[in-house]
Amino acid sequence: MFRVLAGLALALLVSSAQAQQSQTPSRLDEIVKRGTLRVGMTGDYLPFTYLDKETKTFRGFDVDMAQALGKALGVTVEFVPTSWPQMMKDFDADDFDIAMGGVSITFDRQKKGLFSTPIMREGKTPIARCADKDKYDTLAEIDKAGTRVIVNPGGTNERFARANVKSADIRVFADNTKIFDEIAKGDADLMMTDASETRYQQKLHPGVLCAVHPDKPFDFSEKAYWLQRDVALKAFVDQWLHIAKEDGSYKKIYAAWFE
Secondary structure, three states: OOHHHHHHHHHHHHHHHHHHHHHHHHHHHHHHHEEEEEEEEEEEEEEEEEEEOOOOOOEEEEHHHHHHHHHHHHOEEEEEEEEOHHHHHHHHHOOOOEEOOOOOOOOHHHHHOOEEEOOEEHHHEEEEEEEHHHHOOOHHHHHOOOOEEEEEEOOOOHHHHHHHOOEEEEEEEOOOOOOOHHHHHHOOOEEEEHHHHHHHHHHHOOEEEEEEOOOOOOOOOEEOOOEOHHHHHHHHHHHHHHHHHHOHHHHHHHHHHOO
16 A cells, blocks of 8 residues: 555656646747847857947857847847856856857856757867967977967866966967967967867968968867757757758858858
8 A cells, every 4th residue: 555655646746747847938938938049159259259349249150150040949139248257157147048159068068058069070279470380280399488378268278278288388368359469460479279260360360370280189179059958949959050051051151251
């Protein structure tokens, strides 16, 4: 009798929990009802995202992708400015539904939310003045006294530099939109950042800055979209990405910014 009663009690508990869960709207439901998708962006990382401080408008690869996602959801997109050092706190505070703009997958971020399927394979590689690019093929060549490594604060670039550079000088430069000018004018020797960014900056500074072996980066990483922990939202974003890659719309946006 006791086992029967215990079994009934467990069944009622599970049924009650399932009913309660079914009554709780998902993040996806909230976004659709709200009519707005809140997208966190740093605005300092071309070609993924850039914030024009005068017009207060964003542009970049992930800006166009965010607008495409909003269209698929049938909602408008609200861009929420954040920064690399502040992003985790803003995510915890629920300031946005999704972070986009060249966000790398990390375990620390995974603990807080969910990632979409990866959109890009990446890795850290140097960018230096073209005249000096052959000096920095390896981490051993970079990590020498007198070498001036520049990094932006609070993200995976600074983390990688501090983990791998012990003898060279590391200088933290706050404005990621102007950091490559520091290398170009000779106030820093190199920066180690994502291969996609080195290629883009090389294109912006032809003959001045050169990406160092972007096809063979020092490590492995992937970029994705960082979502608040909601399986329904992740399922929608993953399906949207799948369709975008199959119907050519992803390729079209990618070509506009990377090719």
